[in-house]
Amino acid sequence: MRCHVVTGKGGTGKTTVAAALALSLAADGGHVLLVETEGRQGIAQLFDTPPLPYEERRVAVARGGGEVKALAIDVEAAFLEYLDMFYNLKRAGRALRKMGAIDFATAIAPGLRDVLLTGKIKEAVTRREKGRLVYDAVVVDAPPTGRITRFLNVTNEVAGLARSGPIRAQSDGVMAVFRSPQTAVHVVTLLEDMPVQETADAITELTAAGLPVGSVIVNMATEPLLPAASLARTAEGRLTGADLVPALTAAQLTGIDGLADGLVAEAVEHARRWIAQDALRGDVEALGRPLVELPLSSSPIDLGCLFELADRLDGHLRDEVAA
Template identity: 55%
Template structure:
């Protein structure tokens, strides 16, 4: 890597308005990043268990578990991060409580702690991400990339802005030090927050608003994914041309048949043209845009690999080996 090239993101945070397919995009992105010999961790934090069904797998546990092979030979691991389990890890790591932490959970102390200090829950969840990003085994990074299926755009900045929450909870001590360490990673160019939208007014507006909010919070905006795009722009067609085409194919070409097909064609063309207008608006964000086609039959594992192939083409230089990136997961500036 050249001296002036920015660090390759290790943490990919995928967010979007509900219904835009952010979980699907997160899973496809993990597959795209898992090139030959690369290991990628795919994480969810909202308890919805939305990732496992995409891979025809049982519900994800708190422990990291192998899910499937990547797009061309890498490995995908999955994990459902739970704040209570993360707090037990935290108590063991920093206070050496061990089994005593389990006793605290039994008596409800952990629920009490995360209830009276709600910011603590987000610190614990993002802290697990930072641990996975920075973990090493045999002198190399355990994971070449970590992909998070994040909370939706309306909540993602609050979730990621742990610097503010840590200031409310503790200015000194292990909690404060730990959360500031997490914040340095989240605000660096080793992190990319990708925005998923669909070609419709409300999702696009929420994406534009989220990009502005992320930038205001000094959080790095990554790629914009325009998902569920129906078709590509086609040439104009007349009723006569449609009738001639049906006749050449020995298909029914009655006036009613032609009128019905022409109506369907015009509706589809209007939707395609609207998608183009929304794409023009998204381009004003000055971020790379990936366009994913609508899969009419829904998304199965085969469809995920298809979407991953499209995302792989857009990633370009981001596919460099993570060995080319700095080893300090808290370093680097924003791009």
């Protein structure tokens, strides 16, 4: 498995997960390329680097001497590269760019944009130098779940554009990689109703399209702040302010009555939210995919947090390989 596509509903943290996954795969000397497809420069922000150009640049050194390079795919640059590669029209491509023809072409044929993006991903996955693969793995920060199947299923997308020729040949080559055992589409979710539903829908669509689904990654998972024996009782409203008074008195706090009632309200809200999340965890497990949970960070995501998440993912990946 060398091509890891990371998707998820907006707001689930798929870019953070993709970055952590790249660090995990680069551990122990691996060479990994992290690809951004949506032009948001989210990877540059995570690794605290200047905005990424359309070239592969090292953004981190992983444990054991491995490295992560990153690439933000620019559609116009990819189009120029494509014209030069297949038609030897590099100069003509520059003229088209000045005329705005590239924007026009991708606007009237949206599938062409995905062909360019996925074609670059496929090229990175299969690239060789001196007979050896350049990258041990390629991680893709892909479009969200609502668009992921259409993005990856480029053969269908270009069917109306070209039935033969370089565009069709390239899309067929892309699908040969995306539908092979070397690719896995990982879906990031939260334990909330909409993300879990979109995860289920995406898995159904990807499977129907013949695209291999990898793991479901529950991001920003939290631990209960109350003892397990107290959760149900608290959620049912059977915890009262009077139950907390002895402990608050022992702590020599003032305004005990008002404080106790406020703490009870927060405890009830937390317990009910946790029980609801735990029920959704059962729905995620029922999807039948390998499952990993990443904890909610109490601080802004920085490189240290990414390495901690990478360690969690590294253990999960090793378990999958062993299984």
